[in-house]
Amino acid sequence: MPEILYADDQLVVVNKPADLLSVPGRGEDKQDCVWRRVQQTYPTARIVHRLDYATSGLMVLALNADSHRYLSNEFQQRRTEKSYQAVVFGDLEGETGEVKEPLRCDWENRPLQIVDYEHGKQAHTTWKKLQKEAKGTRVQLHPVTGRSHQLRVHMQFLGHPIVGDRFYAPEAAQALSPRLLLHAENLGFSHPQTGDWMEFHAPVPF
Structure with a gap:
């Protein structure tokens, strides 16, 4: 399980380890990923953005359709800080x-x-x-x-x-x-429900 740094009823922020897929790939050997692991605890989790397999660090996942739509748009409009x-x-x-x-x-x-x-x-x-x-x-x-x-x-x-x-x-x-x-060490975005600015930091592991 990736380290969970924050969770509420709208989103989950995790620290992805290196050499783990963000989403499933093609083939049975590529099904283990951040999304599936987080879903074991948060079944409604949805991927908002991705990190490369080899990259470690911060990811945010949405827990419902509204939050997913909001956060995806924030990334697309470059209103996040990374x-x-x-x-x-x-x-x-x-x-x-x-x-x-x-x-x-x-x-x-x-x-x-x-x-x-x-x-x-x-x-x-x-x-x-x-x-x-x-x-x-x-x-x-x-x-x-x-x-x-x-x-x-x-x-x-x-x-x-x-x-x-x-x-x-x-x-x-x-x-x-x-x-x-x-390593993705800093991530900032506004909360999909409150609009409050949130910032997260994951210490560099190398």
Whole structure:
């Protein structure tokens, strides 16, 4: 069971472990996921947004149709606040920056994503350097948009893929960690019933 950080009659906030699907995949071996585990305690739970299989951190699930509609719209309209922490390969130059390369699915190599200036969808990430470490550079990442694998591909585009990334990092960067060093540490949104702003934090486990 993912760690439950908060629950009321409208929503549940959980801390997803790395290497767990957000929703079921195709095949019997891909049925274990955050959604099914949460449903064991909260049978009406509905997925609002997803984290990659390899990414850990904060997710909110809705407990009824109205809350699901409200929260889904908040994510689509970018009225939520999300920040991630990662360790990227190499020495990232500068203190802050942004990446705006458009992304699309690499259909021949699904589920990988690629930068495509002609057919890609708008994608925007801002980053802030936190500190240099033995394995690379620790950064805070803010996804302004929410494309699939956005943070991973944008960091790869900068020449600093995320350490432990089995999709986008070279072997040397994969070898530094058994897991992807990407964690959704902060999540903020307004409550679907009261409108009150809620903020959650999940400590970085690496």
